[in-house]
Amino acid sequence: MVGALTRLFGTQHLELAEDVVQETLLKAMRDWPYHGVPDQPAAWLHRVAKNQAIDQLRRKSRGVELLKENAALLRSEWTLSGTVSEAFAEDLIADDQLRMLFACCHPSIPQEQQLALALRTLCGFSVPEIARAFVTNEESINKRLYRAREAFRALGRVEFPPAAEVPLRLKPVLATVYLLFNEGYNSTEHQDLIREDLIEEALRLGDMLVRHPLTARSEVKALLALMLFHAARSEARLDADGAIILLADQDRSCWDRQLIGLAEGYLQEAVKGEEVSTYHIEAAIAGIHCHAPSFEETDWITIILLYDRLLALVPNAIVRFNRAIAIGRAHGAAEGLKALDAVEGLNTSHLYHAARGDALRELTRLEEARSAYSTGLRLTKSAVEGALLRRKLEELSNTPQR
Amino acid sequence: MSKYMFLFRGGEPGVDPMSDPAGFGAYMMTWKTWMENLAKSGKYLGGDPLEATGRTVTGKAMKMTDGPFVEGKEIVGGYVIVEAASIEDAVKMSEGCPIYTHDGVVEIRPVQHVDF
Structure with a gap:
């Protein structure tokens, strides 16, 4: 909803959009306990938000500077209600979220601010929740969001990048989605290691990107495959008390075969593209783990080769580290330790x-x-x-x- | 560029917003589409539809009568202000206005420049 409203008002009115959504949720909290949850809660929320937006615009639109092409339409009673309604039309909402994702991940916004902004505006996370996800305090998240909003405001409008720029602009978008997923899959700070809410949001955004013609590119499919392969194993990673079960000891029958199949499907489509991204390789590695009948029978040799290719693309310590572990599995602990000791910076x-x-x-x-x-x-x-x-x-x- | 006012008279849509909200919505959308195209050209400056009710106030004594004051066909139902290069240009901009399909009238009047 924030996405739809921001597209309408322009990025300089992010707060106005957030106010509308806030008011809508408050109204739901006031109404629902007394009148019961409506039959179609989403439709109810949209209707209320729409009316809130119209109200706000009727009261405030004279004094504020609105997005140029919408200003006249939003100030006239001829078109106000229709323009707002249209912004809320179901089929546009997914587009709005994608546009918003691109705007939040605009190169002019530093990366750590991008994710905070996306979590706040697209996933509806509260400041304390974001602070927890980032292992930091609320004050620094507020600062981060403040700066992000300043940069966001300067963008003026929320829109898709031109088709030619999509590959480049997608990079920070995918990085943000993957970061979000990782935070959910391997929570750094939180008491719970796995945060289903973050995983779900990341998968939802990935799914949206894959479905949109502009962004349905091979690296996007590879990223979704990667996340799905990981997600398929998440149930088996913790025991009843929330303790970690290592990959070697996981009950492989608990892995979600449906998700693995889905991931495999996306990976197959992803490799049809000309380009090989890091997500392709990481997905292929995750796929090997998912298809292995047991830990011992895993194809470690192929995994090492894949890590070699990954190293060629991103020569960093984490990749070397993971490669060293695979070496230990394939060639024994002595080789593994040698490889581990060669890794610097960890x-x-x-x-x-x-x-x-x-x-x-x-x-x-x-x-x-x-x-x-x-x-x-x-x-x-x-x-x-x-x-x-x-x-x-x-x-x-x-x-x-x- | 000069300003022109479009005054809309008559042109009842033939759908009642109360009994047929969907039909009325569809009718209003035709207006929105037309104005959106004007807005895209950057020449649409604003306007509003008007209720058919009101007051007519006359003279120093401010004698008041309730509207509607004239026959339905002649009531000003709304206005729009646009920017156009000439009256011909303004007339052309009124093309596609939904009121024409409902037997309505658009009165196009240049905004007067008043110099003291």
Whole structure:
């Protein structure tokens, strides 16, 4: 709804749009407990928001500067109601969200602000929720949103980029969607490791991008495939108490075969494109895991090759780290540890130390393993990840020295 | 560029907003489409439809009568102000106005420049 309204008013009136939506939700909270939830809640909300928008425009539109091409239409009673209604028409709403996504991810807005803005305006997250998702306090999110809004306002209008610019403009959009997904899949701060709400929002946005003719490109399909492959396994990643179950120990029958099939379908379509993006490779790797009958029978050799290709595109420490783990699986713990030790720049990552601990334990260098796990434990902020490392330390104490 | 006012007279849509809201909505959409095209050209400056009721006030004593004051056909039902290069241009801009399909009249009047 904020998207529809912002397209109508112009980006400089983001607050006006948010006010309308806020008022609408308040009215719902006041009305629904007394009159019951209406048969079609979404339609009800749209109708109320539409009327709110018309009211606001009747009262305020004289003094404010509206988007030039809509100003005359919104100021005249001939066209006010029709123009607002049309903005709310169902088929336009998806378009509005995409336009809004592009606007939030405009290159003039710094990346960390893009995601905060998208979460606030497109996903309806509260400031405390965003603060939690970002491992920071509300004040800094408010600052971030304030700056993002300033930049947003300067855009003037919410629109699709010209077709020729779509590939370039899509990059930050996809990065934002993937960041959102990752935050849901591997919550850095939150008590719960998996945040279904964030995952769902990311999948919803991915689905929207894939459906729109302008953005249905191969890298978008690859990203959606990647997210779906991961999402298919999310149920199996935690036990009843919310503790982590490692990939090796997961009950593969719990993986969602339907999502895996869907992901595979998108990946097949994605590889038809000429371009190979990082999302293609990451999706292919996730796909291999999903199709492997067991952890041991995973095709680690192919995974290493895929990581090599990924490294050629993004030569960073995280990729080297993941490649090192695959090497350990394919060629044994000694090779794996060598590869891990060659990775630079991950000394502050608890995952890195946990992986070193695993390799050292396999090589029965137990004291070193203990020290690696302890370092990891000190570094993690996630309760669930911390519990896993503690569990590993305990197992280590129970392992007889050879 | 000069300003011109379109005064709309008559042209009852033949649909009642109360008994046939969808039909009335469709009728209003034809107006919206026409005005949107004007707005796109950047020459539409505004306007509003008018209720058929009101007051007519006459003279110093402000003698008041209730509207409607004239026959339905002659009531001004609304106005629009546009910017046009000439009266011919303004006439051309009224093309596609839905009132023509409902037996209505558009009176096109240049806004007068008043110099003291």
